[in-house]
Amino acid sequence: MDKIRFFSYPGHGTVAELMCEKLCSPGIRGCTQPLHCDGLVVVAAALSSQIFVCNPAIKELVLLPTGSPDCSDKPQMVGFSVDTSTGEYKVVRCFWRYCNADMTNYSIGCEIFTLGALAWKPVADPPYLVKSMTPVCLPGAIYWSVGITIFTQAMLRFNLHDEQFTMFPAPPCMELADDCSNLTNMFGKLGYAHMTGHTVQLWMAEDDGVQLPKWSLYFTIVLPWTVWNLIPFSAYQGVIYLLDLTHTYRYNTQNRSLEQVVKLHQEISYVQPQGTLNPYIPGGWD
Incomplete structure (x- = not known):
């Protein structure tokens, strides 16, 4: 049997600690982007029907x-x-x-x-x-x-x-064949991160359920290198946090600087409660 594992990373340092794990059917080799709401997290196996719900507060992990x-x-x-x-x-x-x-x-x-x-x-x-x-x-x-x-x-x-x-309504820059850009939740609102290779354009939409929703360009990040998949996922005090497949970055909206926070697959040790190291990436697939 394989295992799905959830690790907790405090946002700084080089250690993530195992919160909970669960046996699952063999053959899982990846998952979709985690979804969260009010402290609950949902993760779906990418290419099978398995869907998990995790409550990190009580370290509970349930297979639907x-x-x-x-x-x-x-x-x-x-x-x-x-x-x-x-x-x-x-x-x-x-x-x-x-x-x-x-x-x-x-x-x-x-x-x-x-x-x-x-x-x-x-x-x-x-x-x-x-x-x-x-x-x-x-x-x-x-x-x-x-x-x-x-x-x-x-x-x-x-x-x-x-x-x-x-x-x-779709954002004006959204294209059907574009596999690099992503919808995203920013500031608790609907956003769309449009990738061009050298920039990330963040579009935002207001949806109050009454007026016709409209999209507007919120900001553009000029990248110092070519990136084709970079998702803004959080904002705090003028700093936008972004994630690609293996790295986390922060963008300062005042001085327009972009810096790497951590390499998830190289700089983080994934630790089990007894203190032993676990070599797996976040999500912890065995």
């Missing part, structure tokens, strides 16, 4: 029941947030029933697992093909990147209370 079959060969399409009307936490999963090679003939479904329930519940199908780009999950809503046609980019908003999809 298996959902509907998914014929996609891409990472799982999973969202997670809270229904602000009821206080219920919901995991939302989209899956392909079938899809032809050029993605012009397909059927895609959606289901919800409310934490504390016993099984997944089917809901209305998404009207368009949902991309495997990690969605942005905010209180009350989840935002997905979709393709209306093989050439037309769009977005969907999933309301966690009425459990319905509605159309949402």
Whole structure:
């Protein structure tokens, strides 16, 4: 059997400590980007149906029941947030029933697992093909990147209370074939990090549920080297934190400087409670 492991890193230093671990089916070699809400963390195995919910405060790690079959060969399409009307936490999963090679003939479904329930519940199908780009999950809503046609980019908003999809305007720079840019949650709002290789453009959208949402360019980071996958994930006192596959960076919005914080796979020791070192990367796949 394999194990999934969660480590806690305080944001400084070179040590991350094991919080919890759980046995899982063999064959897992990666996971999707973790999703978090009110201290709970959801991680989905990239190429299998396994989805885990972690409560770091009590060191609890739970494997959710298996959902509907998914014929996609891409990472799982999973969202997670809270229904602000009821206080219920919901995991939302989209899956392909079938899809032809050029993605012009397909059927895609959606289901919800409310934490504390016993099984997944089917809901209305998404009207368009949902991309495997990690969605942005905010209180009350989840935002997905979709393709209306093989050439037309769009977005969907999933309301966690009425459990319905509605159309949402896409950023003007979002392209269907762009696998480097990412939706992101910044300042508790919907953002989009557009990668050009030498810059990161952060676009932000206001969505109050009343007025038509509009996107605006918040800032542009000029990179000192070529990077094709850099996600802004947090902001604090004028500093923007960004993450690529193996490094964490911070960008000072006042002096416009970018510096590396830590190399996750080289400079961090992953320590188990008894003090022994663990050589695995965050997520801790055995």
